[in-house]
Amino acid sequence: MPETDSGPLRVALAQAIAALSGTDRLVVVAAGADGVVRCHVRRDESGTPCGYRRRPVAWADLLVGTEGDLPGTTDAERELLGVAGLPAAGPVILVFAPDGDDSRADRVRGWLRAARPDAPVFRSGTPIGSLITEAIANDPLCQPYDLVVLRPAPDTGRLRLGGLRLFGSGAKRGSSAQVSVRCGPDGGMGTVFAVVTWDGGVPRLVVQYAARLGPGKHTLTARLERPGLVRFVDPEGFVPAEAGWGELVAMVPPELPGRVDSAHLICAVEVYGTAAEVAERLSRISQIVTVAGGSGDLQASLIAYGPHSYDWRTPDRPVEVLAWAASPAEVAAGVDRLARRGVPKPGYPYHPDAAQLEDMLATVTGLLREAGPGPRAARTVLLTVGARPPHPPEDDPSRLLPCPRHHDWAGLVRYLTQKFGLAFAAICDAPPEPASGAWALLGRDLLAQTSEVDVRGLGPALGLTSAPPTPVPFPLLDEP
Template sequence: MPEPDKALLRKAVARAVAGLTATGRLTIVEVAADAMTVFRIHRDDNGRPRCHYWSLSWGDLTSEHGWADESTRQAVLRAADLPSADEVVLVCSFPDGAEANRVLGWLSEARPAAVHPVDGPVTAVIEDVLATDPLSRSYDLVVMRADHPSGRLRLGSKQLFPIGAVPGTRAEVTVRCEPGDEYGTAFAVVTWQGREPRLLSVHSARLTPGRYPLTAELIRPGKVRFTGLGELTRDPRDWGDLVAAVPSQLPPRAGPAHLICAVEVCGPDAKVEERLSRVRQVVNFLSAELAGLLRVSLVAYGAHSYDDRSAGEHPVEVAAWQVAPEHALAALEPLEDRGAITEGYPYYPHAAQVEDMLDAVARRLPTSEHMRTVLLTVGDRPPHPVRANRSLILPCPHPHDWQSLLSRVQHRPDTLLAAICDRRDASAHPAWRQLGANAVAHLDALDIRGLATDLGLSAPAALPIPFPLLDETE
């Protein structure tokens, strides 16, 4: 028998493992001083070489009549199960043993194969071969791709490691993460069997939405390590669970918008304070939601005076027009400090300058503008009619036709009407249904996100996206 050589054995095992097909079986039989160990190696559904083994001592294999008995030979052959293997490698780790040589002779007769002598157990050799086996299938990262501008999502993959990649190979890719679910964003690695994906591993991380440069390293067949994502934890979901969580498309993204806040500043100080506070909340929310895409106008209106002896009435005040949110909030501060400007005699208590406010807004709005415009009216009192009618509300002294002006604003391209009214629907004047034709909210129960979503100024709450997104150019 030739001199023991683990390098030759490793080369033989590596060649045999590399030649394994999807359904192939490799059997390695190690014959030692006092036992025989059988290693059975196959590839799993992901193409990884997997090994299980069993050992039987000579006492387990020999019959009561010893080595000369035919039943001992049959027990050895049954334990080795050589006929079921596509390839066989025989190893002797005790070359000088009579029992070992006898067993090797029986095995070689049943399945002719070269015998590789080694010093010591072969487990470490086999483990090393399996850990460094080049990939027999490519490893892909599961990603989502969005069709622009529709936002429709489709499931796809990005190759990380091609067939033949060896441990230590690295791949870099930049992905975009949207809000995930309770597990976060899943970084799933799959192989392919025909057109069907086979889930290899899946780990998740709770990430802030944004772009991430990702590095994947092949540690060994079946194990990929990701860096650049923070802490990853094992995700218990299977492939069906992950796919079922994928929404059909991205949430719509709101575009540039012009928010006109028209606030009634007549009435009790507490009510005026609350109205202005709601305006501040809305502007702050939409400023964060739309980032640099929001422009804000701020208009304050009070009540008419019909008393000739009075010092005159406060006209509609355009405190800011189409400015950045921070400038609008700055313009709001003097209104908050001043509070109500028209309360009680000689100011008319049953209506407000809504029609004057509409005239001021209509005159400043261009006939065409490439951004969504929302007129948000905040208050309680109805407008004055253009002429006396059965409502008994005094007509506008200027006179302005509020319905005609409102229609003029409403019929501009991409212009919507919203209202935050002090009163509930049942007690509010019917005019508030027209002032809030697209969305009406109550002052004391304001859902700002719901109002913004109804007006197309905020994306609706989207279903979580379980996988990272990849730009079409990647």
């Protein structure tokens, strides 16, 4: 007799789905008081089981359900088997729900069993759709799920498409995985995180997201929601990507652009002025770090400086180091934090015409000294983005009040050059011509205007990259 408990049916469905391979198809026909429904399950090209259900057919629409004048049995049987669509071979499961019409139920069961006498029969009141969905969700992976990555060759930087294992065969729903990758420049489109299975070296897409994580290293946490559905739960910001696979692959550059052994880009930004001025400076830094960050092994730092207070009742705001020798992504996060803050209004008690540039230089000097004689980046660039000149160490003809700590900005620039070989770039709110005074020295290697700066050209110009970086659509995985 057929089972009435759904437990055995669940087991049978799970086993039948797990046994599916290739083009196999599991057919499930369920009959009950409302009529008959046909479902089938098969695996897609990535091996993910997919369930399909036809529209249920009510008894009233079938000859077998017509009361009274019952036509020939042969016609009713043929019609029912047509709805059931039982294949001659392959796995079939028959499910019967309690039906108030025992006579009809017996006839239908008889016809279906006659058609596939090998098919197991179950009695269950649970909707078959939900049972199949549940069985599919609980199906362990039959193929590994990999994250598509680009592996740069250590010697040439040539990029090779590959996979980074997220979930192996047998992984079940609820499993999670953590992987570390590096994002390159994304051209503003975001990096594509594609989860695939492999079929003879050909990737079969399972799911695909895009996220703007920013250039640099990132640790991702992925969770297997069910076969065919992987979500990235950390960090935030993953959205379904619609780009076509062929289009994405075509975007992969042959090699990492402008690879540089190592570089340290120290971004110093003046957070003083109007909100619009500060926002534009921060935006430039964000762009520059994003573009330059995808190339080579870039360390980045972010330092914010503002005005000196010249009224003892208003404490001086110290220079703030938001990130030091960190990833471009951390700098980008620091930029976001700064962007959410207010800026002091120019004017008393702050000096309206100068900023703590000299304190910033002293801070950079201190941090580089603290780093000691260990390995340093092959190239370190101080990029200053602001408007106001530094305070002089003492009263001078500029009529700017001297730095309260008497820091000598020119002396510090000399020291940083001689001791640490720093390159100096500056982006100034005002036009760079004629360059004079502090900004000429702070922009000795590159001086541009905030609204005119060539963000893509800046990296190569400063030796951070050798060519303008092109977008890298997939995350990078550096060889250990």
